[in-house]
Amino acid sequence: MNSGYLTTPFGRRSMTLAMLTDQIVDTEKVCDKSIDKWELYRALCQAKPLLGLSDRALALLNALLSFYPKAEISVANGLVVFPSNQALSLRSHGMAEQTIRRHMASLVEAGLLTRKDSPNGKRYARRGRAGDITQAFGFSLQPLLARSEEIFALAEKVECERLQTHLLREEISLHRRDIGKLLIVVEVEDVPGDWASLKIRLAELVSALPRKAELNQLEAHLSFLSRVHAEIVNSLKNFANSQNTSGNTSQNERHIESKPESRFDSNLSVVDPREAKAPSSDNQAQKPMSLDLVNRACPNVAILTANGSIRNAQDLMSVQPVLCSMLSINRQLLDFANNTIGTIETAVTLACLYEKGEAIASPSGYLRNLASSAKSGKFDVRPMVERLVMTQLATFADQDTVIENDRVRDPDETSDFLTADEAKQAYLLSSKSSSPVFPAGKRSYGSPASSSMPRMTARGMA
Numbered sequence: 001m002n003s004g005y006l007t008t009p010f011g012r013r014s015m016t017l018a019m020l021t022d023q024i025v026d027t028e029k030v031c032d033k034s035i036d037k038w039e040l041y042r043a044l045c046q047a048k049p050l051l052g053l054s055d056r057a058l059a060l061l062n063a064l065l066s067f068y069p070k071a072e073i074s075v076a077n078g079l080v081v082f083p084s085n086q087a088l089s090l091r092s093h094g095m096a097e098q099t100i101r102r103h104m105a106s107l108v109e110a111g112l113l114t115r116k117d118s119p120n121g122k123r124y125a126r127r128g129r130a131g132d133i134t135q136a137f138g139f140s141l142q143p144l145l146a147r148s149e150e151i152f153a154l155a156e157k158v159e160c161e162r163l164q165t166h167l168l169r170e171e172i173s174l175h176r177r178d179i180g181k182l183l184i185v186v187e188v189e190d191v192p193g194d195w196a197s198l199k200i201r202l203a204e205l206v207s208a209l210p211r212k213a214e215l216n217q218l219e220a221h222l223s224f225l226s227r228v229h230a231e232i233v234n235s236l237k238n239f240a241n242s243q244n245t246s247g248n249t250s251q252n253e254r255h256i257e258s259k260p261e262s263r264f265d266s267n268l269s270v271v272d273p274r275e276a277k278a279p280s281s282d283n284q285a286q287k288p289m290s291l292d293l294v295n296r297a298c299p300n301v302a303i304l305t306a307n308g309s310i311r312n313a314q315d316l317m318s319v320q321p322v323l324c325s326m327l328s329i330n331r332q333l334l335d336f337a338n339n340t341i342g343t344i345e346t347a348v349t350l351a352c353l354y355e356k357g358e359a360i361a362s363p364s365g366y367l368r369n370l371a372s373s374a375k376s377g378k379f380d381v382r383p384m385v386e387r388l389v390m391t392q393l394a395t396f397a398d399q400d401t402v403i404e405n406d407r408v409r410d411p412d413e414t415s416d417f418l419t420a421d422e423a424k425q426a427y428l429l430s431s432k433s434s435s436p437v438f439p440a441g442k443r444s445y446g447s448p449a450s451s452s453m454p455r456m457t458a459r460g461m462a
Contacts, residue, residue, distance in 0.1 A: 007115075007116050007117060031075065033074065033075075033145050033146075033148065034072050034073070034074035034076075035072060035073055035074075035145060035148045036071060036072055036073075037065050037068055037070075037071060037072065037073050038065070038071070040073070040144065040148055040151060040152075041058075041061065041062060041065060042155075043151050043152050043154075043155035044058065044061070044112075044151055044155075045058055046154075046155035046158050046159060047151055047154035047155040047157075047158055049158060050154045050157070050158060051110055051112075051151075051154065052110060053106070053107075053110060054103070054106070056095070056099070056103050057103040057106050057107055057110075059092055059093070059095070060088065060092050060095065060100060060103045060104060060107070061107060061112070061113075062092075063083075063088050063091035063092040064081060064083065064088065064113075064139060065081075065141075066091055067081045067082075067083045067087070067091075068081055068141065073141055073144065073145050074145070078133065078136065079140050079141045079142045079145065080116050080125075080136040080137070080138050080139065080140050080141070081136075081138050081139055081141065082123035082124055082125055082136050082137060082138030082139070083123070083138070084123060085097045085100050085101070088100050104139070111143050111147065112143055112144050112147070113139045113140065113141065113143060113144065114139070114140045114142060114143055115139060115140070116136070116137055116138060116139070116140045117137060118137035122137070123137055123138035123139075124136075124137055124138075125137070125138075161215065164215060165215060165218065168215070168218040168219065168222055169218065171222055172218065172221055172222050172225060175222065175225035175226060175228075175229050176206075176225065178229055179202070179225065179228055179229055179232060180393070182229075182232045182233070182236065183195065183198075183199065183232070183393065184389070184390050184393045185236065186232065186235070186236065187293075187296065187389065187393065188293065188386050188389055188390070189236075189239065190290055190292075190293070191235055191236060191239045192239070193235055198228065198231075201228075202228065205221065205224060209221055291310055291311065291312070293385060293386075293389060294310055294316070294348060294351065294385060295309055295310050296389050297351075297352065297355065297385045297386075297388035297389045298310075298351040298352060298354070298355045298385075298388065299355075300354065300355055301319060301323070301351040301354055301355060304319045304322055304323075305318060305319055306318070313344055313347075316344065316347045316348065316351065317343070317344075317347055319351075320334075320346075320347050320350060323350040323351065323353075323354050324350065326354065327350065327353055327354060327363040327364065327367075328363065328364055329350070329363065329364050329367060330364070333364055333367060333368060333371075334346070336368070336371055337349070337367055337368075337370070337371040340371045340372075340374045340375045341370065341371055341374045341379065341381070345374075345381045348381050348385060349367065349370060349381050349384065350367070352381070352384045352385060352388055353366060353367065355388055356388075
C-alpha cells in the first residue's frame with residue numbers, strides 16, 4: 001500500500017497540469033502526517049455542505065476507509081486501498097456498481113482521492129517474500145491526508161455557523177412569542193395604535209423568511225422583531241402610565257346604576273354586578289368591555305346577526321333567542337340568569353358558551369352554575385371573554401405567525417352547520433315544540449350532531 005511515484009490515469013482519462021501539481025504538493029504535505037481516519041471522516045461529514053459532497057458519496061467513502069487496515073492514515077501505513085466494486089457494494093449496503101463508479105468519481109473531483117491505476121486499470125497489490133505489500137494499485141488517500149487541516153477547519157466553521165444559526169432562531173422564537181402575547185394584551189386592553197398594520201407587516205415578514213434562511217436573513221429578521229418588540233413595550237408602558245394618571249382623577253366621577261339592565265353604555269360596557277350593590281374597595285373604575293372585544297371573542301355568534309357583526313347591544317340581544325334554542329336553555333333558566341347576572345351579561349355569557357361549542361357538555365347546567373356564582377358575587381363575564389380572545393389569538397404565538405381572528409369561510413363550501421337564516425327559522429319552529437328543531441342533516445355551531453346532548457354537572461366557573 002505504498003504511495004509510490006506520480007501516476008497518470010488509465011484509459012481515456014486525460015492527465016492535466018493541475019493534477020500533476022496537486023500530486024506534487026500532496027506528496028510534500030503528507031511526509032510526517034498521521035491522522036485518525038474516523039475523526040477525519042466525521043469532520044468530512046460536518047464539512048459536507050462546503051465541500052459539495054452528497055450523503056451517498058460519504059457512505060461510499062466510509063466503506064472505502066473500512067478497507068484501510070490501520071486506524072491512523074500515514075505514509076508509513078501506506079496510502080492506497082484496492083477493494084473491488086463488489087466488495088465496496090457489500091460494505092455500502094448493496095450500492096449498485098454504476099452508483100459506486102459515479103460517487104467515486106465525485107470524490108476524486110472533490111480532491112479527496114486520487115486514482116493510482118495499474119497497467120490494466122484493475123485494483124490489486126503485489127506482495128514481497130515477507131508478505132508485506134510492495135506495490136498497490138487502487139485509490140490513494142494521499143489528498144485526504146494532505147487536506148486534513150483544511151477539512152477540520154471547514155468542519156469548525158460549519159459548526160460555528162450552525163451554533164450561530166441556532167442562537168438566532170432561538171432569539172427569533174422568543175421575540176415572536178413575546179410579540180404574540182403582547183399583541184393579545186394590546187387588543188384586550190384596547191391600547192391605541194395601528195396594530196392591524198403591524199400584524200400585516202409581521203405576517204408578510206414571517207411568510208417571506210425561507211425555511212433554510214441564511215445568517216444575514218436571520219439577522220435582518222431578528223433586527224426587525226427587536227424593533228417591533230420595543231415599540232409594543234413602549235406603547236404598553238405609556239398606556240399603563242396614562243391609565244394610572246387618569247384613574248386618580250376619575251375615581252370620584254364613577255357612577256353605578258342599580259339595575260343590571262342599565263349597566264351598559266353604547267359601547268357595551270360591562271360592569272361587575274357586585275358593584276351595583278356596593279362601591280368597590282379598590283376605588284378604581286371598572287374597565288369597559290368594547291363591542292370589538294366581543295366580536296373578536298365570538299365570531300361565530302356575530303355571523304348570526306342580521307348585519308354579520310355585533311354593532312350594539314340590540315344586535316347581541318337579537319340573537320339571544322336563537323342561542324337559547326341551540327343551547328337548550330329554557331325560559332325559566334334565562335330569567336334566573338338575567339336577574340342574577342344581568343341582561344347584557346347573560347347575552348354575552350350565552351355567546352361565549354355558544355362559541356366554546358362541544359367543549360361544554362351541558363350549557364344549561366353550566367349557565368345555572370354561573371348564575372349561582374353571580375348570585376353569591378363570584379362571577380364576572382369579562383375574564384371569560386378575554387380567555388376566548390386569547391384563544392383566537394394564540395395561534396400566532398404557537399406557530400410563530402400572525403393571523404387574523406375573523407373566521408374565513410368559502411362561500412361555495414357545503415357546511416353541516418346552520419346559517420344565520422336557518423338558525424332563526426329553527427328557533428321559530430322550536431318555539432312550537434318542546435325541543436329545538438334543526439333542518440335535516442344540519443346542526444348548530446358548537447352543538448353535537450345528535451339531538452340528545454350528553455349531560456355533565458358543571459364544575460366551577462368558566
